[in-house]
Amino acid sequence: MGNVLVLYASATGNTAKMAEQVAAGARRIDGIEVRVRDVSAATLEDVQWCDGLALGAPTNMGTVPWEMKKFWDVTMQSAWADIDGRIGCAFATQGGWGGGAELTCQTLNTIMMNFGFLVFGVTDYVAQGFTLHYGATVAGEPRADREVEACQRLGQRLAEWVAVYRDGRQDQHPLTSGRTRFPWPRD
Template sequence: MTNILVVYTSTLGNTHKMAEAVADGARSIAATSVILREATAATKEEVRACDALLLGTPVRHRSADARVKQFIENTIEVLWLTDELVGKVGGVFSVGGGYGNAGAGVEITQLGLLAAMAGAGMIIVPLPKTTPGAGVAGSHWGAHGRSGGPNMEPIGITAEMLQCAYHHGANVARVAVALQGKDLMARGNQAPSPELIALFSGTQTA
């Protein structure tokens, strides 16, 4: 089985809907096992065990939600030190409203999530414009649900946006299935010291 982990946080429920659609898309690919986990509940063990990680967030002032940032700092950053994410597959999705009609900081937000994955050596799956639903929920980097109107009126996310999230989840899962068991990345760089790993993992005080 190929293990897919979907980690997200949600305040108004829209990102939760996107996360469920992403998870459903991943489950549509044969031989996958999918776990949907809120960011504050996701564990290092679950991330270690996954073959692909999909990370989703509401857009907060052109950045990720603090709970997702905490997951990145407490989990992805620690596993980056020990090279345990190298070669795993990664993808991102988001939801936001904001003022105006130009994306509300979605590109900056998604690139921030992808930067953490790239730094950890993950293989990133983008969102091609050929993806169903990408006309309303595509940002090149991942699925995005526009949940607010141009004057910040709450409108929620649409079925077409959820369709895009579904296919993004399926794309990531499809890549993970194809790459499972293949160690494609060169190895041999000097590992961080045990003291530094202990410091970042919280077993040593700064």
């Protein structure tokens, strides 16, 4: 069955906590194997192993920290064309709301796109006014229910897409699986 890698950089531990929640969401889908790796310990083989990648980082001056950039520039350079076609999504922490986490998600998505990943956002709302269109974002560590669910929903959606596109499991499609979704509120 499909493989999901949750790969992250974390300076204070907040993004590591977020990564664990993303992994918990991916584990909601039966038959998906999940690995969690800090970028400092990750290898080229970890990324080659995965069918889906959740890539996360803390916001560093509106972008990714140097450790994440170095991993893709140096460690992954030789795999440039070999990992094309995998599925990817992003998550990021920030020091406070409005601290640049969506910019960091966009940078992470751009990195994956340059390696041929098919990246996605999630249209679901996990609480009133709280969504993850560009990826899951939190200020600090995920504490509130909506923050935890945002992380888990991202991981779940990644695992759903891996199940559908890698394993051909159409019953896992998020629009037809019967799992609860919270669409855009229309009022």
